[in-house]
Amino acid sequence: MAEQITRRDVNYSDWYLDIVLKAQLADYSPVKGCMVIRPRGYALWEKIQQNLDRMFKETGHSNAYFPLLIPEGFLHKEAEHVEGFSPELAVVTHGGGETLEEPLVVRPTSETIIWSMYKKWIQSYRDLPLLINQWANVVRWEKRTRLFLRTTEFLWQEGHTAHATEEEAREEALRMLDVYRRFAEEYLAIPVYYGPKTDSEKFAGAVTTYAIEAMMQDKKALQAGTSHFLGQNFAKAFDVTFQTAEGKLDYVWATSWGVSTRLIGAVIMAHSDDNGLVVPPRIAPTEAVVIPIFTKKDNDKIADYARDIRKRLINAGISTEIDLDDQSSPGWKFAEWELRGVPVRIEAGPRDMKENKVVLVRRDTGEKIFVSIDSLANNVKSLLEDIQQNLFNRAKDFRDKNTHYTDDYEEFKKLIEEGAFVRAPWSGSQEVEAKIKEETKATIRVLEDDQQKHAEGKTCILGKEDAKYIALFAKSY
Amino acid sequence: MAEQITRRDVNYSDWYLDIVLKAQLADYSPVKGCMVIRPRGYALWEKIQQNLDRMFKETGHSNAYFPLLIPEGFLHKEAEHVEGFSPELAVVTHGGGETLEEPLVVRPTSETIIWSMYKKWIQSYRDLPLLINQWANVVRWEKRTRLFLRTTEFLWQEGHTAHATEEEAREEALRMLDVYRRFAEEYLAIPVYYGPKTDSEKFAGAVTTYAIEAMMQDKKALQAGTSHFLGQNFAKAFDVTFQTAEGKLDYVWATSWGVSTRLIGAVIMAHSDDNGLVVPPRIAPTEAVVIPIFTKKDNDKIADYARDIRKRLINAGISTEIDLDDQSSPGWKFAEWELRGVPVRIEAGPRDMKENKVVLVRRDTGEKIFVSIDSLANNVKSLLEDIQQNLFNRAKDFRDKNTHYTDDYEEFKKLIEEGAFVRAPWSGSQEVEAKIKEETKATIRVLEDDQQKHAEGKTCILGKEDAKYIALFAKSY
Numbered sequence: 001m002a003e004q005i006t007r008r009d010v011n012y013s014d015w016y017l018d019i020v021l022k023a024q025l026a027d028y029s030p031v032k033g034c035m036v037i038r039p040r041g042y043a044l045w046e047k048i049q050q051n052l053d054r055m056f057k058e059t060g061h062s063n064a065y066f067p068l069l070i071p072e073g074f075l076h077k078e079a080e081h082v083e084g085f086s087p088e089l090a091v092v093t094h095g096g097g098e099t100l101e102e103p104l105v106v107r108p109t110s111e112t113i114i115w116s117m118y119k120k121w122i123q124s125y126r127d128l129p130l131l132i133n134q135w136a137n138v139v140r141w142e143k144r145t146r147l148f149l150r151t152t153e154f155l156w157q158e159g160h161t162a163h164a165t166e167e168e169a170r171e172e173a174l175r176m177l178d179v180y181r182r183f184a185e186e187y188l189a190i191p192v193y194y195g196p197k198t199d200s201e202k203f204a205g206a207v208t209t210y211a212i213e214a215m216m217q218d219k220k221a222l223q224a225g226t227s228h229f230l231g232q233n234f235a236k237a238f239d240v241t242f243q244t245a246e247g248k249l250d251y252v253w254a255t256s257w258g259v260s261t262r263l264i265g266a267v268i269m270a271h272s273d274d275n276g277l278v279v280p281p282r283i284a285p286t287e288a289v290v291i292p293i294f295t296k297k298d299n300d301k302i303a304d305y306a307r308d309i310r311k312r313l314i315n316a317g318i319s320t321e322i323d324l325d326d327q328s329s330p331g332w333k334f335a336e337w338e339l340r341g342v343p344v345r346i347e348a349g350p351r352d353m354k355e356n357k358v359v360l361v362r363r364d365t366g367e368k369i370f371v372s373i374d375s376l377a378n379n380v381k382s383l384l385e386d387i388q389q390n391l392f393n394r395a396k397d398f399r400d401k402n403t404h405y406t407d408d409y410e411e412f413k414k415l416i417e418e419g420a421f422v423r424a425p426w427s428g429s430q431e432v433e434a435k436i437k438e439e440t441k442a443t444i445r446v447l448e449d450d451q452q453k454h455a456e457g458k459t460c461i462l463g464k465e466d467a468k469y470i471a472l473f474a475k476s477y
Numbered sequence: 478m479a480e481q482i483t484r485r486d487v488n489y490s491d492w493y494l495d496i497v498l499k500a501q502l503a504d505y506s507p508v509k510g511c512m513v514i515r516p517r518g519y520a521l522w523e524k525i526q527q528n529l530d531r532m533f534k535e536t537g538h539s540n541a542y543f544p545l546l547i548p549e550g551f552l553h554k555e556a557e558h559v560e561g562f563s564p565e566l567a568v569v570t571h572g573g574g575e576t577l578e579e580p581l582v583v584r585p586t587s588e589t590i591i592w593s594m595y596k597k598w599i600q601s602y603r604d605l606p607l608l609i610n611q612w613a614n615v616v617r618w619e620k621r622t623r624l625f626l627r628t629t630e631f632l633w634q635e636g637h638t639a640h641a642t643e644e645e646a647r648e649e650a651l652r653m654l655d656v657y658r659r660f661a662e663e664y665l666a667i668p669v670y671y672g673p674k675t676d677s678e679k680f681a682g683a684v685t686t687y688a689i690e691a692m693m694q695d696k697k698a699l700q701a702g703t704s705h706f707l708g709q710n711f712a713k714a715f716d717v718t719f720q721t722a723e724g725k726l727d728y729v730w731a732t733s734w735g736v737s738t739r740l741i742g743a744v745i746m747a748h749s750d751d752n753g754l755v756v757p758p759r760i761a762p763t764e765a766v767v768i769p770i771f772t773k774k775d776n777d778k779i780a781d782y783a784r785d786i787r788k789r790l791i792n793a794g795i796s797t798e799i800d801l802d803d804q805s806s807p808g809w810k811f812a813e814w815e816l817r818g819v820p821v822r823i824e825a826g827p828r829d830m831k832e833n834k835v836v837l838v839r840r841d842t843g844e845k846i847f848v849s850i851d852s853l854a855n856n857v858k859s860l861l862e863d864i865q866q867n868l869f870n871r872a873k874d875f876r877d878k879n880t881h882y883t884d885d886y887e888e889f890k891k892l893i894e895e896g897a898f899v900r901a902p903w904s905g906s907q908e909v910e911a912k913i914k915e916e917t918k919a920t921i922r923v924l925e926d927d928q929q930k931h932a933e934g935k936t937c938i939l940g941k942e943d944a945k946y947i948a949l950f951a952k953s954y
Contacts, residue, residue, distance in 0.1 A: 030551075030593050031544045031581065039539035039609065046540065062516035063523065067508045068545075068583070068614055068630050069567070074507075090546070091571040092583065095629075096618030097564055104508065106545070106569065106583070116507050132516065137545055137614065141573030152572075153545050 005339070007274045012218045019268055020147045023277045023339050033145040033152030037261065040340065041148075043285035044264050045155065049135065051187050051283070052157065052259070055179050061131040061159060066113050068137075069104040074112035077237040081111065084204020088140040090152075106139040111205060111230070111256055114160045115238040122162060122252055124243045129172070130162040148265035149222070149477050156260035162252045164244065166231070169253035170208075173229040176257040177210040180225035188263065189280040189391040190214045190270045191399055192224060193421070193472055195446035200430055203256075207231035213445040213472070215399040216269040219419035221445045221474035224266050227257035265477075270395050271364075277341030278363055280391050281384040288313055288380055289342045290322045293330050293349030305353045309346060309376065316377035318384070338363060343387050344380055364390055405470075409461055412473070416440045421474045423451060425458035425467030432462045442473040482816070484751045489695045496745055497624045500754045500816050510622040510629030514738065517817065518625075520762035521741050522632065526612065528664050528760070529634065529736070532656050538608040538636060543590050545614075546581035551589035554714040558588065561681020565617040567629075583616040588682060588707070588733055591637045592715040599639060599729055601720045606649070607639040625742035626699070626954050633737035639729045641721065643708070646730035647685075650706040653734040654687040657702035665740065666757040666868040667691045667747045668876055669701060670898070670949055672923035677907055680733075684708035690922040690949070692876040693746040696896035698922045698951040701743050704734035742954075747872050748841075754818030755840055757868050758861040765790055765857055766819045767799045770807050770826030782830045786823060786853065793854035795861070815840060820864050821857055841867055882947075886938050889950070893917045898951045900928060902935035902944030909939045919950040 005018035020026050025041030037045065053063070069092060075082045090106040093099060107113065114132070121127060139153045159176060163169040177194055184190045192212040202209035206228035214224045235241070235251040244250055271278040281287055290313075292299075292306035306322055313320040321342070323333050330347070337345055347359040358376060360369040364387050371379045403421040406412050415422045417440070426432065426444070437443050451470040458467035482495035497503050502518030514522065530540070546569060552559040567583040570576060584590065591609070598604060616630045636653060640646040654671055661669045669689035679686035683705035691701045712718070712728040721727055748755040758764055767790075769776075769783035783799055790797040798819070800810050807824070814822055824836040835853060837846040841864050848856045880898040883889050892899045894917070903909065903921070914920050928947040935944035 027594065027597065029544045029590070030548060031546050031590075034544035034546060036544065036594055037542040039541050042541045043539070045542075062520070064516050064519045065514040065522075065632060067506045067511035067513065068616065069508050069511060071507060087574055089571075089573070090569045090581075092567045093570045094566075094568040094580075096566070096620070103571075104567075113506070113508075117504065117513055120504065139545065143573070155542060 005274065005276060008217065015274070016265075016269060017147065019272055019277050023341065025264065025268075025277070026147045028147070031152075033142050035147050035151050037155070040285075041264060044267070044279070044283060045261055047283040047285060048187075048263055049157075052179075052183055053135075055183060056133050056157075056159065059175060059179060061133045061161075063134065064132045065134055065136070066110050066117065068107055070107050070110075070113045072103045072105050074116060075105065077112065078205050078233055080233075081205035081237075085109070085140075088142070090139045090141055107136070108138055108140045109256075109258075110134065110136070110138075110158055111160065111234050112238070115234040115240060115254070118162055118252065119238050119240045122240055122242050125164045125245050128162055128164045128242065128252065129168065131159075132161065133157055133159040146265075148268070149262055151261075154260045154262065156258050158256060158258040161255045162235075162240070163255070164242065164250075164253070166253050169231075169255050170229050173208070173210060173227045173255040173257065176255070177212065177225075177227040180212050180227065180257070180259060184212055184214065184224055185392065187280065187282045188267055188270070189282075189388055189395060190224070190266060191392065191396040193446055193448055195448045197226075197446060198430075198433060198444045198471070200433055201443065203228045205230060205233055207233065211446055213474075214266055214270060215395075215402065215421060215474075216266070216477070217398070218269070219402050219421070219474075221421065221476040222262070222266050222269065223445070223476065224263060225257070225259040228255060230254035230256060271391050272341065275335070276339030278391070279341040279343060281343045281388045284341070284343050285319065286321050286340075286342050287318050287384055288320045288344040288346055289337050290320060290346045290348065291330065291333050291337070292322075292324065293347055294326050295350055298350055299326060302348065302350060302353060306348050309348055309358060309373065312373070312377055313380060316381065318377065318380055334361075344383055346380075362387060364394075407458055407461060412461055413440055416442045416473065416475065419475075421445070421472055423470050423472050424461040425455055426469045426471040427460035427463065427465035428468040429460070429463070429465065432460060436462060436473065440473075441475050443476060444471040445474050445476065446472050448472055482751065482753060485694065492751070493742075493746060494624065496749055496754050500818065502741065502745075502754070503624045505624070508629075510619055512624050512628045514632070517762070518741060521744070521756070521760060522738055524760040524762060525664075525740055526634075529656075529660055530612075532660060533610050533634075533636065536652060536656060538610045538638075541609045541611055542613070543587050543594065543611060545584055547584050547587075547590045549580045549582050551593060552582065554589065555682050555710055557710075558682035558714075562586070562617075565619070567616045567618055584613070585615055585617045586733075586735075587611065587613070587615075587635055588637065588711050589715070592711040592717060592731070595639055595729065596715050596717045599717055599719050602641045602722050605639055605641045605719060605729065606645065608636075609638065610634055610636040623742075625745070626739055628738075631737045631739065633735050635733060635735040638732045639712075639717070640732070641719065641727075641730070643730050646708075646732050647706050650685070650687060650704045650732040650734065653732070654689065654702075654704040657689050657704065657734070657736060661689055661691065661701055662869065664757065664759045665744055665747070666759075666865055666872060667701070667743060668869065668873040670923055670925055672925045674703075674923060675907075675910060675921045675948070677910055678920060680705045682707060682710055684710065688923055690951075691743055691747060692872075692879065692898060692951075693743070693954070694875070695746070696879050696898070696951075698898065698953040699739070699743050699746065700922070700953065701740060702734070702736040705732060707731035707733060748868050749818065752812070753816030755868070756818040756820060758820045758865045761818070761820050762796065763798050763817075763819050764795050764861055765797045765821040765823055766814050767797060767823045767825060768807065768810050768814070769799075769801065770824055771803050772827055775827055776803060779825065779827060779830060783825050786825055786835060786850065789850070789854055790857060793858065795854065795857055811838075821860055823857075839864060841871075884935055884938060889938055890917055893919045893950065893952065896952075898922070898949055900947050900949055901938040902932055903946045903948040904937035904940065904942035905945040906937070906940070906942065909937060913939060913950065917950075918952050920953060921948040922951050922953065923949050925949055
């Protein structure tokens, strides 16, 4: 048997860490709060990067790279920004053996250094829009960390765009929110709720923060991506003006948006089970694994048969590994590849060989399918699509079943306590929001567009004020 | 006309910076010594990454990611390593508003943090070889910097491998040197000399450093990639032992190897000319640009003709842009696309349209070729191959013409003074090496394998000792 992992119903948090560590996705490092992303975890990140990067380029963005180190004074130019990020900064005070005149912070996010450059590059409306993305590492000093979900250093992408009009910038922020939603749903197979955050939950320096929110198997919310409309805040902080088509001078409008290695945590917690990792086929570095079932005799022939199977799949564009280890038992090997989350296992033993057949085993359901070797590649292809769709449907059913509406605070508390997403009418009062957080640990995840019409005529979930919004509440990571 | 750039024969260094800045490859940042890589420069880096990454994977390596911040004490565990890197460190002394108990250095290279993890991961010969690569940013505090060639922060890849035997590790170091040589020659179109460095030029902590060395158009050498055989130095520093197949305990053998964004500087200085950047087709983000030649009438038809040309090329897998700007003159646009280094320009005017023809213009030679639109895609494809080959041949002819042999020190000094690579017999004395460097600024770039046979019977270029080596001397970046 492969290494045992804690069952979800015993301890969900231990189960999560067991998967991360035993599937060798990441490891603790000697630096407090920082993780090492091991090859199997990094391969997932590469698949995420490839697909997102293509989507960014399809929407007109180019990649660039800005410095890791930012003069500390830059952060002070935008009042809310510095207030939000100051407690989390790592500060370089020495360089090349000397004390620096001005300390440099390790970027927690790059708005300030990027807008200091945009000042050089933007003069006229002809220089706009400027649509830039960066793949980079950032550092935010965190007190409590958890592998992938919250680490002091993490990898992410941050888009930073500059526009001539408010309308265009708002459209961009929503466009990228939609890219994130599509990516989460179509590639990660994770359904998400989306919409603006409340003021108390928005990014430090934003006018509006939009987010996608996913439900994990413990019914807690995970913020999986954010897109910010920054107004003219950073343009004003860095004095970035441009000449409009009409010859006037105006400040530039901005957005920023990002997702991080946290998405790997989301994939683990949305789909995996007590046998280990489950990876959606579209982001699986290995889509299928061929395991020859060795007996006492004919092992060479069986190995050749397995190699032939692998070759057929590779030729059909399916990334396939083969496990030729003849020391471990088939059962041990099955468990090992289940732990690693490979979507389709292909078993091939002496009898299969004789009959020109193979056995396909789905990682998501465990179902076994017997197919002839001639129709193998097509069968695996459609099976991968089925698995992708099934993972999404399963996650969506689970989420929908655990999303409720109530306007009764006692019921609200009970639902949150038991674990759920709860839609409830809300007056818009930050005091109410804070009180609910204090009493239930639930926060408002987003104000979903398509729910707002139901607010009319309702009373706030707490207190007697009229409701202005339907808010989606949940405990979160 | 596009922005004027300094001519090479007026000031080579200004010419280089003009290309970097005016082709918008990079820009100075507000942080001393750090650059911003702009979209056109980053697109080159992406092409370099894609191709190298594929070559790394073909040779069995996986990517991973290790922390940016390294406990300062780790560097002290390997005596030569800390001596080499201490003067260049950026040090984080504060995090999350508090003074750190132990300062963290921003990685200048990752041997120490990686070997601290390898200690956890390697127990037995069955865990070996471990073949990991990382794409990352590193920081080395530099006093004198130059865009791409030497910057305080730069992007690179660093491979770190662990092996059971010395022989296997030495083979790995040479294998990766060969990957770098092939990449430089086949993709960057830059011929390189290669071989081991002398002890005084090796990496801090290595037993042997191998390098590829390229000649720039000013006849100076650029070290374009290094591969190190590290012996058991880091295994001993971090106590990484393993059980051999025979049941004994031994220290693990190591290599590391890297190339950086410096390669973009190499491409610029190897191929570009007084009209701007010249990019080898295989790493060109844009391989061809279509420029419709607008007249007073029929502009819509000409634009459609140009769009059709672009579509044909895109369909043939050639990355193609189109310049539909109708405000600038054709001459201005030609100059602009020459500055940007796009390998093939396609001009299409009213007469071409009438005759179903186009004009292809090579960026490398300026040659014009008239082709029919039906054979366009094939013509452009073979032209791109021709350009790739021509750039390599041109660079190789130039390099070979400027590489000399002498055993006369007066001639040696004259050749170095005029600008050249000079092969000369050398005793192996570090004093001689240092004296030559002091007197001529030339250093030994590598000891080429295939030249060593010529050392026999020769006397050292300086002094009277017998020669042990034929060394390749040059001034360098």
